Amino acid sequence: WKANQQSVVALSTTEAEYTALVEGVKEAKWLRGMIGELGIGQSCVKIYCDNQSAIHLANHQVYHERTKHIDIRLHFIRDMIENKEIMVEKVASEENPADMFTKSLPRAKFKHCLDLINFVEE
Numbered sequence: 001w002k003a004n005q006q007s008v009v010a011l012s013t014t015e016a017e018y019t020a021l022v023e024g025v026k027e028a029k030w031l032r033g034m035i036g037e038l039g040i041g042q043s044c045v046k047i048y049c050d051n052q053s054a055i056h057l058a059n060h061q062v063y064h065e066r067t068k069h070i071d072i073r074l075h076f077i078r079d080m081i082e083n084k085e086i087m088v089e090k091v092a093s094e095e096n097p098a099d100m101f102t103k104s105l106p107r108a109k110f111k112h113c114l115d116l117i118n119f120v121e122e
Contacts, residue, residue, distance in 0.1 A: 017051035021058060024049075025077050025086055032085075044084055048091040058088050 028045045035042060049055050058077050080086045099105060100113035 017054035
């Protein structure tokens with residue numbers, strides 16, 4: 001395991017969140033193919049995102065003047081949504097368990113995130 005920095009420089013928080021969403025979709029597509037080879041079918045994968053503008057950008061295929069700089073390669077996510085391979089849904093920031101991996105949290109919030117993923121200490 002090793003950590004890599006993101007290979008692109010985002011010009012906005014929307015672009016950064018959209019790029020992260022696309023990376024999540026790529027992982028979901030790979031995992032879906034892997035479990036498909038094991039004989040387990042998965043019709044539609046839910047991807048949760050806490051950024052409303054990234055969700056809107058993924059779900060709506062309209063031209064946005066402010067997002068024209070986003071690389072066209074990232075828009076494959078729109079085709080996957082249209083083909084019902086994935087579904088992007090909003091998750092409230094308070095209920096997002098991924099925060100414990102990406103932010104410095106107070107103890108109470110960290111314990112809440114552990115509860116969200118059903119972590120049990122033994």
